[in-house]
Amino acid sequence: MTQRSARTKRSSSRMMKSKASRRGRSIVVADDELGFRELFRFTFEPLGFEVVTAADGIEALDVVRERAFDLVILDVHMPRMGGPEAFAQVRQIRPDQRILIVSSSSDPTNSFERAVLQAGAADCLFKPMDLDELIAAVEKALAG
Amino acid sequence: MSFQRKLIQRALDRGKVLKWSPEDFLAASLDELVERLVEAGGMAFERASCALFLLDGLHLALAATVGSGLELGEHGRVAVDEGVLGRTAKRGEPLLLPNTSLEGPACPCLPAEGSAMIVPFALQRKPLGLFVLYRRAPPFSRDDLQHAVLFAGQAALAITLQRALDERTRALAESESRYRLIAENVADMICTADRDRVLTFVSPSIRHLAGYEPQELIGSPFERLLTPASQEIIHQTYVEGIEQAKALVVGEAVSLPKLELELAARDGRTVVTEATGSLLLTPDGTLSFLGVIRDISARRMLEAQLRQAQKMEAVGCLAAGVSHEINNPLGVILGFAQGIERRTAADAPERVPIAAIVREALRCKNLVQELLTFSRTSKRCVEPVDLGAVIRSALVLLHARAKTQNVAVAEEIADDLPAMQAERTQVQQVLVNLGTNALDAMTSGGELTVRAAQADGGSVLLEVADTGTGIAEDHRSRIFEPFFTTKEVGKGTGLGLSLVYEIVQQHGGTIDVQSEVGRGTTIRVRFPTTAGERA
Numbered sequence: 001m002t003q004r005s006a007r008t009k010r011s012s013s014r015m016m017k018s019k020a021s022r023r024g025r026s027i028v029v030a031d032d033e034l035g036f037r038e039l040f041r042f043t044f045e046p047l048g049f050e051v052v053t054a055a056d057g058i059e060a061l062d063v064v065r066e067r068a069f070d071l072v073i074l075d076v077h078m079p080r081m082g083g084p085e086a087f088a089q090v091r092q093i094r095p096d097q098r099i100l101i102v103s104s105s106s107d108p109t110n111s112f113e114r115a116v117l118q119a120g121a122a123d124c125l126f127k128p129m130d131l132d133e134l135i136a137a138v139e140k141a142l143a144g
Numbered sequence: 145m146s147f148q149r150k151l152i153q154r155a156l157d158r159g160k161v162l163k164w165s166p167e168d169f170l171a172a173s174l175d176e177l178v179e180r181l182v183e184a185g186g187m188a189f190e191r192a193s194c195a196l197f198l199l200d201g202l203h204l205a206l207a208a209t210v211g212s213g214l215e216l217g218e219h220g221r222v223a224v225d226e227g228v229l230g231r232t233a234k235r236g237e238p239l240l241l242p243n244t245s246l247e248g249p250a251c252p253c254l255p256a257e258g259s260a261m262i263v264p265f266a267l268q269r270k271p272l273g274l275f276v277l278y279r280r281a282p283p284f285s286r287d288d289l290q291h292a293v294l295f296a297g298q299a300a301l302a303i304t305l306q307r308a309l310d311e312r313t314r315a316l317a318e319s320e321s322r323y324r325l326i327a328e329n330v331a332d333m334i335c336t337a338d339r340d341r342v343l344t345f346v347s348p349s350i351r352h353l354a355g356y357e358p359q360e361l362i363g364s365p366f367e368r369l370l371t372p373a374s375q376e377i378i379h380q381t382y383v384e385g386i387e388q389a390k391a392l393v394v395g396e397a398v399s400l401p402k403l404e405l406e407l408a409a410r411d412g413r414t415v416v417t418e419a420t421g422s423l424l425l426t427p428d429g430t431l432s433f434l435g436v437i438r439d440i441s442a443r444r445m446l447e448a449q450l451r452q453a454q455k456m457e458a459v460g461c462l463a464a465g466v467s468h469e470i471n472n473p474l475g476v477i478l479g480f481a482q483g484i485e486r487r488t489a490a491d492a493p494e495r496v497p498i499a500a501i502v503r504e505a506l507r508c509k510n511l512v513q514e515l516l517t518f519s520r521t522s523k524r525c526v527e528p529v530d531l532g533a534v535i536r537s538a539l540v541l542l543h544a545r546a547k548t549q550n551v552a553v554a555e556e557i558a559d560d561l562p563a564m565q566a567e568r569t570q571v572q573q574v575l576v577n578l579g580t581n582a583l584d585a586m587t588s589g590g591e592l593t594v595r596a597a598q599a600d601g602g603s604v605l606l607e608v609a610d611t612g613t614g615i616a617e618d619h620r621s622r623i624f625e626p627f628f629t630t631k632e633v634g635k636g637t638g639l640g641l642s643l644v645y646e647i648v649q650q651h652g653g654t655i656d657v658q659s660e661v662g663r664g665t666t667i668r669v670r671f672p673t674t675a676g677e678r679a
Contacts, residue, residue, distance in 0.1 A: 033476065035473065039475075
C-alpha cells in the first residue's frame, strides 16, 4: 500500500510539472453527491486541473454547451438527467468529447456501463474507487 | 336295535366289506385325491382295476387309474356321447356288465374277458365324471354295483370339496403373493406389530432404508428402529391411538397422525422419514399396528438447499438495495482519506489515524463487494482460467501466515488440468477463503493440502484439506449460511464460506464438506470446465 502510493506520488509530481507546459487542462464533473464534487476538486485542482462541477446532467450540458473541456466525468444516477442521457447529449454537442463514467450502479447487467464503453467512453469506474485508480483513469483518458 | 343303530351297523359292515374309510377322501390336492380314490375303489372290490374320469367340458378325461387289465391308453379322452363311456356319462345311470365278452365291439375300451361296472357320478345333478371298475373274475353283482354307486357318490362330494378348497388355496396364494410382491418391492418400508409394538413383519426395504435385515427386527419393539427423540414421539402418539382404539369394532382401524420420525440406521446415520400408521382390530379381537415409513431425507435436503438459496438471495437483494447508498459515501470517505494520506508526511502524527481511515474504508468496500456477490450484480467476467496458476498465486498469499502458525503447506496439482471457464478473481476468492478458514482451524500447527485434479463429466476437482479442529456436527449444516460464524466478534463476518458457496453455485459447481472433530476438514469443490450459470 505505502509502496504503491509512493509510486503514484512520483507520477503526480511529474504531472504537476507537465501542467506548466499544458496549461488549462479542464474537466467537468457531474455528480449529484456533494462529497464527490468536493473530492474531485480536492484531488485534481492541486494537480493543476480546472475543475467545474455540475449537480446533474442538465447542469453538465449547460457547461459543455458554453465552452470546450478536455474531459467530462459523468455519474450514472443523477436526478433530472442521469448519466446515460447526458452522455448521448454531450456527444451530440461535441462528437469528439472525451468522457469518463463513474458508476454507483447496482444494475446487475451493467448494461449502461457496457454500452458507453462501446460507444467510446474512455473508461468506466465503479464507486467506491481507489484514488490511484481514479487518477490513473483520468490521466489515461486525457492521453488517449 | 333302533333303526339308527341298524343304519350305522350297516354302514360299518359295508365299510368292512368295501374297505374304504373317510381318510380315503382327504387329500392335499385334487391330483392326490383322484389317486387315492382309484386306489380305494380298486381295494373296495377284490382284484378290481379302477379308473376315474372327470368331466372336462364336453369330454371325459382320464384322471387316474390303478390295477391291470384296463388298457385305456387311446380312450383316455372321449367325447360325452362317444362309445359306452360317453353314453353312460350322458345317461347318468350306472351300468353293470357282468360279462364283457357279450358286449363285443360295443365296448372297445374294455377287455374282452371279465366283468365291469361303469358308474357315473354327479352332485346336485351336475355330472362330474365316472368310475370304471373291471376284474376278470368273479363277475360283479348288483350288490357290487350298489356299493360302487355309494362310493362314487362320496367321491363326488370329496371331489367337489377338493376343487373348492384348491380354488380357495390358489386364490389365497395368489393374493398373498401379490401382497408380498408389493410389500417387498415398494421403496417404502411396511411393517406390522402387535399392540405392544413388537414387530411381526418388516418389509425388506428396511435394508435399503436403514441397513437392517428384516429377520433381525422381527420380535423387537418398533422403537429399536428410532432415535431417542422419535421414540418419545411415537410413544405419545401410540398411547393416544390405543385410547381411541378401545372403541373399535372388528375390521375397523384408527389412523395415527402422520409423523416425521428419525430412523436410527444400523451404521449410525439418522434417516429422516415420514411415517403413517394405523391400529386395527383383527377378527380374533387383538389390536395390531400397521406402519408405512417413507424416506424423505432427499426431500428434506432439497428443502434445506432451497432455504439456503433463498437466504442468500435475500442477502443479495438487501446488498443490491443498499450498495448504491453505501458506495457513494464510502467513495467520498475513501477518496478524501487517500488524498490526505498522500499529502501527509510519513512521520506526521496524523499519518496513523488517516491510514486507519483508509484501511477501514477499504474493509467496508470489500464487505459491500462480497455482499454484492450474492446478488450477482457485480461485474461478471468469465474467461479461461488455469486453476493450477490460481492455486499457486493464492498459496503465495497463505504461505506467510501458514509459516507463523507452523503449518506445512502442500500442493498436489495434476498436470493435465483443463482450463475452466470462470471468473478468475472469484476462483481466487474461493481458494483464499477456504485456505484462510483452514489456517484458522490450525492455530497450533498442522498440514494444509490443496489438490486439483481433472474429474469426470468435464469438471475439475479442487480440494482443500486441513488437519485442524474440524467442524462440530451441529454446525456442519450451517456453515454456508450467511453471517454464521464460530469466530470471535470482529474476527469473521460469517460471509467467507457462504461466499464460497455462492461463487461455486454461480459457476454451476458443487461443494461438499467432510469433517471430523479433532481430525480436520476437507472441502471439495467441483467446477465445470465450461461456463455455467445457475438458472
